[in-house]
Each structure stands twice: as C-alpha cells, then as structure tokens.
Amino acid sequence: MQVTYLVKRLNPERERSPRFEQFSLEVGEYDSVLDGLIKVREELDGSLALRCSCRAAICGSCAMRVNGEPRLMCKTRVRDVAEDGQVKVEPIGNLPVLKDLVVDMGPFWEKVRAVKPWLEPPPEKPEREYLAPNEAMREVVGALACVMCGACVSNCTVWEVDPNFLGPAALAKAHRFVADPRNSDNAERLKQLGEYTGIWDCTHCFYCVQACPKDVAPMERILALRREAIAHGYTNHNGVRHSDSFAQSVKQSGSLNEGRLAVESQGYLNLPALLGLLPVGLRALRAGKMPSPFHHKRPGAAHVKRIFEKVEGPRS
Amino acid sequence: MRAALEAKRRHADVALISKVHPVRSHSVAAQGGINAPLGQSDTWESHAYDTVKGSDYLGDQDAIEALSREAAQAVVDLENMGVAFYRGPDGRLAPRNFGGASTARTYFVGAITGHAILHVMYEQLLRAGVKIYEEWFVTSLVNEGGFTAGLVAQELLTGRFHPIQAKAIILCTGGCGRVYEPSTNALICTGDGMSLAWRAGAPLMDMEMVQYHPTTLPSNGALMTEGARGDGAYLRNALGDRFMSKYAPNKLELASRDVVSRAEQVEIDEGRGVDDGLGAKSCVYLDCTHLPREFILERLGEIYEIARQFANVDITTQPVPVRPGMHYMMGGIKTNVDGRTRVPGLYAAGECACVSVHGGNRLGANSLLDTVIFGRRAGAHAAEFARQVEFRPLSEGAVLDSERRAQEVLGRPANGDSIAKVRMELGQTMHQYAGVWRDGKGLNTALSRIYSLKERYQRAPVQDKGKVFNTNLVFHWELGYMLDNAEAILVSAIHRTESRGAHYRTDCPERDDQSWLKHIVLDYRPGAAPGIQYAPVTITRWKPEKRVY
C-alpha cells in the first residue's frame, strides 16, 4: 500500500531546530514501520539517521515514536498505525536528540548503572548451580526480558520534570535482582532504591506500562519494590508518608489536599526540607497552581470515607 | 565480552570496542539455548561425538574436546553470574532437546537465551569496570614489524577517526549473515572482523561452510528456533506427511541442520512444497498445533510473536510456512584453541573465528557455547601475551589512511549505483548460487559477479556528507567487508569438489575423505585472487564414518 511517512529530522551540523520531512513510499502488507524507514534510507534519502539491527524486537535499537506513541519500529506494522495513509515518526522523548531519529541514550544507561545492575550472589559458592524454583526464574525472566530500548522513558511524567529520577527501565532492572532468589543484598538495594529519585518518586501514571514492547510493566515492578521495601522495614521515608498522607487526605475529604500532602510527605518536624518546599510553593503560586489553603470536602466525601472503612476495617 | 571479562580478571588493561551498544550485539537474538553435558547420564564424550558427527568429520577433534570438556563448567559459571536458566522441579538446571544431539542437553532461558546471557555479560563488564567504547566502528587493524600494533576506529557520534594502541586485539565481531539475502542475521552481521583480519595477514578457513537453518520465515528470513522442533513440533509437506521419516528415520525433525534443510529443499523442488504467501510453493509447514497452548507461550513465546507478526499465523492453532534460510558461518579466521591467529597479538573468538569446532555443520546451541569457551580462552591467552610484550608504535599514517579513504568516498559523484543496490545484488547472488545446492558452474558465475560488484562498489557514492552519525558511511565500510567475505566463500566452495556438511555440490554429491578430509585455508593477496592452502583435520579418537540420523 501507498503511505506517506512524516519524519522528524534534525541535522545538528546544519540546523538548530527539527523539521518534518515527507516521504511517499510503497510498503507491503506485513511490513513494519522500520521496513519503511529502511526503504526511505536506501531509496529516497541515504542521510536519514536511525538505529536498527535485529528486525525482531530483541536488540532494542529501534524505539521511536510513531503517531505519538513510543514503540519498537520493527515490531509495529504500518497497517496497524497508519492514519489516513500517514505515518508520523519522531525520536523517543525525554532524551536529547543527536541526529534525526537517533537519541543520546547516555542518561538512560547512567541510571541503569546507578542501580548496581548485576547479581550479588551469596558469598559461599555452590558446587554447581544455585538451586532456585522455576517459578522464580520465570518471574525474573519477565523483568529481564527488557531490551533497554527506552520506550518507557519517552513518556515518563516524572523523568520529564525531574531528570534525576531513576526511571522505569532502571527500576525494572533493579527489580530483576531483588526478585531473584539467588540475590543476597536485597536489604541494601532496597534502602538505596528508596532514597530520593528512586521508587517513591513514580506517580503511577501508567505510561511506561503502556509503552513497553516487551511487557515488562515497569510500574508494576516499582510497586513490587515498594512492597518489598516496606516489608524490609523502610517506612521512615517521604514516599511512605506520601502514600499515607495521600490516603488520609482522600479519606477525610474525598479529594487530595495537595498542600498538606507536600508538607506531610516531608514530615512536620523536618524543618530544612519544609523550607525547601517554599520556592516550589512560590513558583506554584506564580503559575496559578498553588493549591487552595482551604481544603474543602467534596460532596461525595462521606462515601469515600465509607469505602476506606470497608477496605481498611473498623480500626480507622 | 567473555574474552574482555577474562582478560580483565587476569589484570590486563582492557577496553571493549563495539559498533553498536554491546547489548545490541547479535548474540541477543539467540533463542534456543546453550549445550552442556550436565545431565546425570550425559558425558563430555557424548557431546563431543555428536559435535564431530554433526561437523561431518571436518571439525578438529582437539578443539571439540576442549569445547565439550569445558562446557559444563562454562554453563555453571554463566548461571553463577546470574543467567536465569530454567529449572526442573528439583530447582536444578533443566535442559530441552535440540537437533543432532543424542540426549537433551540444551539449557535455556525461555525463548531469550542469548539475550539473557548477553545482558549478564554486560553486567559483569560493568561490575569489573571494563572501559567500553560503544558505537565506535573499526576501520583497520595495524601491524608493525609483523606484530599487532593497534587499530583505527571511527567514533560514530563525531565522525572522528581515533588510533588505539594495543599489544593484543581479540576480534569477536560475529558472523557475516548479511552477505546473503535473505538471512536470519541482524543487519549488523557483515563479517567485518573476518575481512579486517584477512587483510591484516591472518588466513580464513572453512569459508565454504555456510549453514542454512531449516525453519526461517519467507517474508523476511526471521528464525523459528530449533527449540520448537526440540519441544516436539513437526515438519510437514503439502500432503501433510512428516517427510523427515524418509530422510532421517531415527532422529526425524531433530537430525542435524544441513540434513533437514536439504530434505526440505528436495520436498519443495519435487513439488510438495506449501505456499509461502509470496506466490510460490517454496515452503514446508512447521506444525506446533498438537502442543498445548500454554506450553508454547511459555517456552516458545518469542517465535509465537514473530510468526504472528511477520506471517500473520497463530502457531498454537495453525502450521506456519518455513523454508531453509542462511543462518550461520562455520568458517572464519583460523585460530588455535587459544584463539591465536597467525599474526602475533591478534586473536579471534566466536562466530568470526574458525577453531574449527563446527567443521562442515554446526549443531544448534553449540555456537553460544563456542563464544563463551573460546572467548574465555582467548581472553586468558591474550592477557598473558600482553604481559610479555611491549607496545609497538602505531604510526600516524594509519589514521590518515582511514581519513583519506573516507574523504574519497564522501567526495564521489552521485551517479554510481547506490550501496543498497550493490548489497542487494550481492545477497541475491550468494543465495542463488551458494545456498543449499551448489555446483561448479553456478559458483563461478557468482564469483565473476562478485568481482564486478567489487568494481561497482569502488564507485558507489555515499549520500550523507556529514560527520555526525553518518550511518551511510558505515554501510559503505560494511559492504567492503561483505564483498571480501563473499569472495572467500565462493573461492573455497569452488575449490572443494565434494559434498560435506552444509556444502552440497550437485556436480559432486559424495563425501570424499580420500581427497578432502582437510580444511581449505585462504590467504589475502592484495590485487590478486586469494592464495589457497590446506590444513589437516585433527583426529583424536573418532574415525570418520558414514553419517546417518
């Protein structure tokens, strides 16, 4: 079928801002978006830069955005995404563009390196293999299926505002080790992962789960890491307080009291951190986003409270 | 990466250079598994014998003994480093069946064994602190006084050429699958190392031995792992018959790959093929439909996905059309069991090397094993070698030479054939004349075409004139390497006037141990046809026999 590719291009040697270029081409019924891009490169414009290698969704080179969605181009069929015969291809988001569809994966790998990305087995070596239940291995395979493509990072809402956030792929990788029964330093790992920019910073926006071409479901793994962290006794943390405050606020008023949430997350006695919030508050005020100091109950608040009581039991 | 890790463990100062990020290397695509005689009733001798027989007696038995003796420990080491091999009910490693093996000895991680191993290797490199130059492309190896002095590499991000001085270099550059079209191999498998080493004075061996895998998809050459047949899938022709009973009554679908690929091709040639979806009856069916759906999804998930996507077939309910497709290079840079080539300081391991453990035909799941065993050995030997020698001076001229070549290419007028066109013709020529069936006449036709393609290559323009991430220029370098590989394959194939392993000559269909129980070794000669020599096959305990499955 005949399609039009709209490709976002940037030649850093000649221009400062990207532009879209249009290519018309014929693609086969089962052709992937990548097949089309390769055709463009081979037949229409040899200077188009992109990464690709395996064509089988396993090397992780070809993550880009097609019609806005981050995906692996070799795993996406043209006919499944073309809108009125048009396919718009852009580099993945949240990472600096080097040229055309090629991004700088440096920040991505930096975060992978930050989670101690290797197994730390117990010091005494077995004679042969470590014994482990197959179920555990299958669970681990779910996480290690990650091809390090960066699609999940493309839309991550936290990465966008906080470039220090470890992000979905690195945290999924961290979970791969924590979930492995052969790993011996979970306590240390979880402590570290619980620090600033780690597991408590994710806002559960779900984008990474939606984007991941290998069903790694990074957000689910971040949540699993949180449960593990709490089980290991790491409760004295903003994230845990954040969850508690979040729940309390919704329970009492039926909606979120953002001002109280920010303060309670830091802890009322944590003066330096509270002072640190001031500039955030001022910026929010300027941008018209300061939560109202008078947090009103929502009309359905009583309902919400009953739901909580039902789930939590009569204790609270 | 295994080689780098070993050298680092032995306190060498190591850097790793790769034209893609290391985890994008083609080993990532290996699905099926890795062999090791770890089972209670299994022995290294049994694995070695299967490998010798699989090689059609062209494998060197000293090398095969090293492979089989060290296999169990190598797989256990991988497990200890973190590879999540699947287990049995007792929590121990559990194998699956694979082609050409007398017992189940293939260890696996779902359908992503290569991926699991490759990522663990990368983790271990990070842990060991090996310096990594990723997206650096090697354009030449440099000798000084007959010794390795270093290499020149282009940094893709900036386009700059850098000299890197080294006492020892280990080439682990993978196969040359893209010399054929179609191929199961990734787009980066362009035989760079073989060409680089050849031009630096290290000979190539067994280059005529090119493996066609029995089950690849017609649309794009994608692989359906042998693990499918290992797990019980059947091959059927248009009549619905399990035709392998005619060709390999004992091992059936699990005979070695050359045997199965030829059987399929006979069925197809004699009119019992099935529709390939492209208008010809060039396929047979791979049939998994009698296997439980859950089982398929768990153990063969990767090919379930690939078939769904590229053939629009749900393998749990329908058979999928497959055909033989180029898959693996048995030949390569001639090395000994320590990875040494003829050039002191230059080593090779993995698919680009030829030790030779695979001889005329590689057994499934022996290749990942080859990479870790001989990678480790090469790393150890190279580290020791580097301790004993001094750096050789790396002349400025080497970098200037690469720069000049790049400038010449970038300056070419736009009117020659495109690189893509020359590459496509190369691949189709090789597939047509140097595939499952070969004969002297066709091979010679192909060789003269390759020479004319080499000439057209000298004029092929590069469209991208920039410095940053110029992939066009990379394709240009790669095509040069591929043409060298093709030439070596054809010269060897013309020369071997018998049929052995994957090399089947319809004009001389018998194996001829009298004349041809030896390796063909090729020397590079600038501006002339390759020099042909022979090397004996090392036989330790298994005398050549007729090969039946």
Ligand SMILES: Cc1cc2nc3c(=O)[nH]c(=O)nc-3n(C[C@H](O)[C@H](O)[C@H](O)COP(=O)(O)OP(=O)(O)OC[C@H]3O[C@@H](n4cnc5c(N)ncnc54)[C@H](O)[C@@H]3O)c2cc1C
């Ligand atoms: C689809 C598929 C499935 C397979 N399944 C199995 C299996 O189940 N079991 C099995 O045992 N084998 C299998 N094989 C074979 C096996 O995967 C390969 O033979 C093996 O992985 C090759 O590994 P390698 O380390 O030699 O090379 P590769 O993994 O290909 O690595 C080559 C490296 O060299 C670098 N490089 C190359 N040229 C240059 C250059 N000019 N400059 C800089 N760097 C360069 C590349 O960047 C890359 O990092 C399979 C092969 C395919 C195609």
Ligand code: SF4
């Ligand atoms: S769920 Fe969390 S990690 Fe995933 S994209 Fe959203 S914020 Fe990022």
Ligand code: SF4
């Ligand atoms: S988690 Fe998924 S989307 Fe993210 S890098 Fe891994 S494979 Fe890609």
Ligand code: FES
């Ligand atoms: S090309 Fe390898 S993941 Fe798409």
